[in-house]
Amino acid sequence: MRRNVVQMGWLTGWLLWGLLAKAQTTPLALQTAVDKASNNSMFAKMANTNEQLATAQYRQTDAAYLPQVQLAYSWMHTNNPLNVFGFKLQQQAVTAADFNPALLNNPNGYSNTLTQLTIQQPLVNLDAWQQRKAAQSNIAVYQLQTQRTQEFIRFEVTKAYLQLQLLYATQLVLNEALQTATAVQIFTQHRVQQGLLQASDALNIEVHLSGIRTQQTQVLANITNVSNYLNYLMGEPYGKIYTAAPITNTTLWDNNDTTATVRTDVVAMQKALEAHRNMMLATQKSYLPRLNAFGNFQLNDKQLFGFNSNAYLVGVQLSWDVFKGLSTQRKIATQKVEHSLLEKQLANTQQQATLEQQKTKEDLKAAAQKIIAQQQAVAQAKEALRITRNRYEQGLVNTIDVLMAQTQLSQQQLQLTQTLCEQQTLLATLSYQTSTKK
Secondary structure (H helix, E strand, C coil): CHHHHHHHHHHHHHHHHHHHCCEEECCCCHHHHHHHHHHHCHHHHHHHHHHHHHHHHHHHHHCCCEEEEEEEEEEEEEEHHHHHHHHHHHCCCCHHHHCCCHHHCHHHHHHEEEEEEEEEEEEHHHHHHHHHHHHHHHHHHHHHHHCCCHHHHHHHHHHHHHHHHHHHHHHHHHHHHHHHHHHHHHHHHHHCCCCCCCCCHHHHHHHHHHHHHHHHHHHHHHHHHHHHHHHHHHHHCCCEEEEEECCCCCCCCCCCCHHHHEHHHHHHHHHHHHHHHHHHHHHHHCCCCEEEEEEEEHHHHECCCCCEEEEEEEEEEEEECCCCCCCHHHHHHHHHHHHHHHHHHHHHHHHHHHHHHHHHHHHHHHHHHHHHHHHHHHHHHHHHHHHHHHHHHCCCCHHHHHHHHHHHHHHHHHHHHHHHHHHHHHHHHHHHCCCCCC
């Protein structure tokens, strides 16, 4: 009776697990996941925003060429002798009576309404032009960073998708192990009823089945977790559960046999070095004179909102900073040290990238050999299980031997699947490590 209850509980749990695993699942292709993540991922959105920010900062340097225009409107009232006479001159309202010394020295209060248009036009500002070049190089840096972000997104989606494939492959192995163990259980129960085997043999199988069911539950939880990570990458709401295509040893991504010097992130660092070089040149060129034009147009009137008398002023100014307390020299010295540090960081990144590529290639060679060995091991484990089951049915081996043979086959199948997943992950890694500027 107890055994029947256990069997019914196992059957009910297995059916519920199967229904739950199939409920609300959505087939997902790798390329579909990559396309969605490329458009909707927060990584992609932040990279695009950074690129827009760099472009906006570049547009700020338009001031190196464009004029600055200011319009001002003001009203003033004073009894200051100098200002009163000046107001009258600006209003073109001076008369002979205004030269009376008594009025000049002690005038009555006088008002002036001033409408003024001021224009400043940069002509030659070599330091500002160099800063503009630096800002333009900075745009290229962020464009390359955006491309590298897209490559990172593809890499992350590929790894997650491979994990999903591995989990479903593990699920198939566990299902096969469950079927085998169930068949052994049925045979064992018949033999126990016939008095040919002991009850402990049946209990051993039940323990084995319980272990398989526990693994199935963990696989289901992992499928949910990986699916949610894919949802995060693709910008989809959490809760969608995906199914993946079967894992194969077919290459998912093309790999470039390139050197580390042309990898996207390395080229971005080279562009950043160029931008810093331009900023250093801009600081050095701040020693040079600046040539700017300026102009002024005024309307003066005694009445509020009056626009009677007009006057203009235009000119050109050549100016330069002769000495600024050594601040420019110290800034140049600091920038040189920073530039040297950036060069060392670039060289280190190139060396590290080359080392990583070589390691990945060696790991790929090892993975290919492991796949061949694991395929042979799976074939041998299948044959060993077949022989052991035949001997078990003939009463030549005990239950433990069958369970060990079945466990060995499951382990070898899982190791083969894991090795295939490892190979695909290494191929995706190599693709990420060798991505070049488009």
